[in-house]
Amino acid sequence: MNTISMRDIFFDAVYSEAKKDRNIIIISADMGAPALDKFRRDLKKQFINVGIAEENMVTVASGLALAGKKVFIYAIMPFVTSRCYEMIKVDLSLMNLPVTVVGVGAGFSYDDSGPTHHSTEDMAIMRTLPNMTVLSPSDIFMTARFAKMACGMAGPSYVRLDREVLPTIYDKDDDFSSGLSRLKSGKDLMIISTGNMVHIALDAAKKLSMHSIACGVIDLYKVKPINSALLLKNIAGIKRVVTLEEHLISGGLGSAIAEVLADNNRMVPLKRLAVPDKYYYAYGGRKNIQTLCRLDAKSVTKEVLDWLGEERKT
Amino acid sequence: MTQADLKKKARGIRNMVLDMCVAAGTGHVTSSFSSVEILVSLYHGGILRYDASNPGWEGRDRFILSKGQASPLLYAVLADVGFFPREKLNRFCKADGIFGVHLQNDVPGVEISSGSLGHGLGIAAGLALAAKMDKKSYETIALLGDGECHEGSIWESAMFIGHHRLDNLVAIVDRNRYCVTGCTEDIVSLEPLGKKWESFGWEAATIDGHSFDEIFHTLGAIRSRRGKRPLVVIANTVKGKGVSFMENKYHWHGLAPKGREAKTAKAELTARMEEP
The missing domain is CATH 3.40.50.970 (Thiamin diphosphate (ThDP)-binding fold, Pyr/PP domains)
Structure with missing residues (x-):
């Protein structure tokens, strides 16, 4: 560890x-x-x-x-x-x-x-x-x-x-020149995340698979400039995209991905999961704040399932 | 250059600045005019080391125009000493020109982009510190506005420079006493300004910023200041110096005269060209 x-x-x-x-x-x-x-x-x-x-x-x-x-x-x-x-x-x-x-x-x-x-x-x-x-x-x-x-x-x-000591995802000699890594494939849904939230995305993807949802995960570690061509290639044929970040909803990773999709005429349904438009004086640890923001793996899974449910109804 | 030559040069530079700004219909004429003798001393008077044919020369002194609104003045001086053709000045703020109201560092001879205040002194600190690290002998000289000294960042940098005893750095404060909407002392008092700098670990000198005698007396031997505290020169100046109706009139800040006023200003400066 x-x-x-x-x-x-x-x-x-x-x-x-x-x-x-x-x-x-x-x-x-x-x-x-x-x-x-x-x-x-x-x-x-x-x-x-x-x-x-x-x-x-x-x-x-x-x-x-x-x-x-x-x-x-x-x-x-x-x-x-x-x-x-x-x-x-x-x-x-x-x-x-x-x-x-x-x-x-x-x-x-x-x-x-x-x-x-x-x-x-x-x-x-x-x-x-x-x-x-x-x-x-x-x-x-x-x-x-x-x-x-x-x-x-x-x-x-x-x-x-990040300040927290996080588990490792990669190997020591991995190459990070491309700007993003697809950590998991899945044709139903792709979660694009960054930083600490990549770990939560992987957890949520696992939980979603139990609901028979094939969910992939992309670690977008170069937030600027985004390797748009590689990103679009990695979401080609994917039905839906979710962005996940521990950052305010406005202007961060989700916004950046929305820009890439819009600018490339890729009209795929997009759900942005991020910190709501408010500040948090909340104690008892980071996980507690994440839960309040609905950014823990369980809440993320639920948000995605609800979204898919709504999609299916319409 | 003799003092008479420098005086003549200063008058010529004021004419150039006025012409540039009148033609452009914009530019900080009065902020430029208060610093003319300082820049002429630095560039024409031999205080600064530079090579106009090789602007990036390693050994050059670094002149940091922190009050970037005086860009027309620096551009006129740089053109006059040969960093780029004088004709470029006619294109000030024009679509086919290479510079505008605030300073940009892609112009030959210009070290930094500025216009936002409170940046230049810290940048000068970094340059002076790098010279110490690399045992280089260049001097770093920063020209600040007095209104700029309202910026808190100036005092962060002043404290840092005082602490590190950067004796290869000189700050000059163009103390023309006016910022955008009035006199500094009515807005937020800066005085006692010299004492403030001294309490931050500097040696402070107060001079008449239009007197070549006093400028050279204070800045003529900056290279022999090793081991001393960093030097700040409070240069008492007149905002708009040289054009009677613009002098000490804060509402001229950031403006170029137009029409009849432009003609009157030009006539005054031209007449002064003949003075001894």
């Missing part, structure tokens, strides 16, 4: 690259991690702590990148995205600089910390930025690969890391 967090494997991978390339810099907004302790100790000159000042973190990163550095900036997700969004727009996206925004705490990862720490808007705002690559890993092997990929990118990128 996996015990490694996405954050630690990510920074471990950056550490390995940074040992070989002194132009790789990490900036933290007063956030720590065991893997960062090593970085701070061994690669002192490549580590900067700007304090709790995310706007300055972005502008400093931009200046470093202009001077030829490859920079990673790191904080809890809402603070490194929406808090300093306009800095990201002007200083990273507009100037197209190689800075990787590393957010930890996708969706309700910081469960008991409440909506200030929940990240349920980030995909919407980050994927709308030109030049930006948006990566949303679903396990640690993919995360490690993304760290390496990010080191070689010429433009800005955003990596959406």
